[in-house]
Amino acid sequence: MxxxxxxxxxxxxxxxxxxxxxxxxxxxxxxxxxxxxxxxxxxxxxxxxxxxxxxxxxxxxxxxxxxxxxxxxxxxxxxxxxxxxxxxxxxxxxxxxxxxxxxxxxxxxxxxxxxxxxxxxxxxxxxxxxxxxxxxxxxxxxxxxxxxxxxxELAYDREYTLLLDDWRDGLDAAPAGGHAGHGSPPGGSGAFGGTDAAEDPGGPDRVSFGGRSYALMLVNARPPADPAIFEVRRGDRVRLRVVNAAADTGFRFAIDGHPLTVTHSDGMAVRPVTVDAIRIGMGERYDVLVDAAVPGAWQIGVLAEGKTGFGRAVLRHTDAPATAAPPADARPAELDGRLLTYDDLVATGPSRVPEAGVPDRTYALTLRGTDIDVAGLAPGEPLPVHHGEWVRVTVRNEGAHHHPVHLHGHHFQLTTAGRPRKDTAVVAARGGELAFDWRADNPGEWMIHCHNHYHMEDGMMRTISYR
Ligand SMILES: [Cu+2]
Missing domain, CATH: 2.60.40.420 (Cupredoxins -  blue copper proteins)
Structure with missing residues (x-):
């Protein structure tokens, strides 16, 4: 072995x-x-x-x-x-x-x-x-x-990395090389502002991370008809490193017959927590442990959140008699099971910011239209910080899509009870709010932006500037 x-x-x-x-x-x-x-x-x-x-x-x-x-x-x-x-x-x-x-x-x-x-x-x-x-x-x-x-510190027998992606290149009549090969907005208009009805087949609780449609959802660049196969042996504890590399799609991730024990969020250790499914925004990563206890070929389901699309890979026991892959569109029941939330994440490492007290500096961000508004600053004006400060950022999302907000050059800690360290955090659509703290300990000019690449290019980004 x-x-x-x-x-x-x-x-x-x-x-x-x-x-x-x-x-x-x-x-x-x-x-x-x-x-x-x-x-x-x-x-x-x-x-x-x-x-x-x-x-x-x-x-x-x-x-x-x-x-x-x-x-x-x-x-x-x-x-x-x-x-x-x-x-x-x-x-x-x-x-x-x-x-x-x-x-x-x-x-x-x-x-x-x-x-x-x-x-x-x-x-x-x-x-x-x-x-x-x-x-x-x-x-x-x-x-x-x-x-x-x-x-x-983790004990496991083998590991695999899974990069999730939304895909159109090469799948339409347009020649490669231009923008025609990229995800298309519904109705041919910008990704923002349109109605959600056409992209929200799951109902009001299934809001999307972006309005573009894609022909395929891929795992490690493999489509459902030719899936990535991850081979395991009975009794293995398997570490999966799951990365959402998509431009415009958040995913719900689950494995048929296998609970997920989440050990890291955005690469940072958390107290292990076992769930049925995780929701992963663009730019986020989760490490999960899976026990390969029951022989077979098990569907790893990757469901586009709030819009059409399903990708998959297969967890296959090499020492099992029946190893034919499940049907390409078979959806693990766990996708509708207990879903990880940020409240489940409890940091295990040392905190970089105080547990209580008043931050040295607070910025209030509002995601609105295609912009990030910052209270007290003009549009486009950099957000000044001073070296050593404890900075708090609050974010409110007034848009119709979930927005994963990414900070460059630092890890922040959510202000949830477990204070998990992350670098990308999803702010829920239609009034969702979250806050995170970080230590200004890495001088330079850093972006903070939505990790929907189209939203970012449309202007949903600001610069944090050390003074
Ligand atoms: Cu966004």
Whole structure:
């Protein structure tokens, strides 16, 4: 049986990564990792349909990058796309010039040009990388970035990474390369403001994260007709790292016959909590443990939240007699079971902000139309902070879609009782509110924005500026 350590090494080799330093036979982990990446045109196979898209390293998803907390990642990026690009390292509290925000932390990388990203990764966890220019994220420009802790505290036998995505590229008559290949808004208008009726088949409790329609929902770039198969053996405890890499779609995630024990949210440890299903907004990550107790081939269901679409993968026992995959559209009953909420998340690590008292600075954000309004500031005006401050951000969502709000360069703690650390948090539609606290300990210019890529491009973003 393949041990976890062997599996990781094999997985790393499979991704074509280049490790610096010796790592043979029990030597210490290498001090850093260099992963040359090209961003360019990629052909993928969607159950027999050839599609052309944009990706990293010639694959979709891009190669999984793995290194250890505290190490330095170097990525010489070559842009073979026909337009400028940058890469954002989502979930990494890195140095500001490497954050990949075009025009704010670096000039866009022109077609044919290169740029070397180099930064230390301070925090272990399931993170990811993706394009941060134009609508490139709605293509295949994303990959997992897994940072392992110095000593793994979780016990498990094997692990898999699942990147969830909404997909249209190559599936309509329009030629690849233009915006026609991206998700289409209903009625041909902007993604905002339209009625929700056409995109809300589940009723009023099934609000969507965005109004665009997609032909397919993918898991690791595999469509339901040709699903990713995750092989397990009876008795295995399996760690799944689930990343929502979609541009416009939140997902409900569950596995037929298998409860999910959530151990991490956005890469940060929480007290293990067992649920039937999780809801995951764009940019969010959850790590879950699953016990492979009952032999068979089990559906991993990925239901588009509040709009049409269903993706799937399969958890298959290699040592079971019956291993035929379930029907492509079979929906695990657990999708309608007990759903994880933020109130279930209890941080296990040390708090970076006081448990009580008054923050040094508070900003009140309102998501309205295509904007983020900030009380007391003019439209577009940066949000000043001073180094060392304890900052509280409150967010109210007056829109008709759920908005996952992402803060660059920091992890924040929700003000819920469990104070979970996250970097992306879903603010519910139609009056939903949440608040989070963070320590201003990473100087620079940082974005805070909705992780619906279309909402962001339409203006749902602001800049936080250290003074
Ligand atoms: Cu949004």
């Amino acid at each position: 393949t041990t976890r350590r062997q599996f990781l090494r094999l997985a790393g080799l499979g991704a074509g990564l280049v490790a610096l330093g010796g790592c043979a036979g029990g030597m210490p982990a290498p001090p850093g990792l260099t992963v040359p990446l090209g961003a360019g045109e990629v052909g993928i196979d969607l159950a027999g349909t050839r599609a052309t898209t944009w990706g990293y390293g010639g694959t979709v998803p891009g190669p999984e990058i793995r290194l250890r907390a505290g190490e330095t990642l170097r990525v010489p990026l070559t842009n073979a796309l026909p337009e400028p690009t940058t890469v954002h390292w989502h979930g990494i509290s890195l140095v500001n010039p490497m954050d990949g925000t075009p025009g704010l932390t670096q000039p866009p990388i022109d077609p044919g040009a290169s740029f070397e990203y180099a930064f230390a990764v301070p925090d272990a966890g399931t993170h990811w990388y993706h394009a941060h220019s134009g609508h490139q994220l709605d293509r295949g420009l994303y990959g997992a970035l897994v940072v392992e802790p110095a000593a793994e």
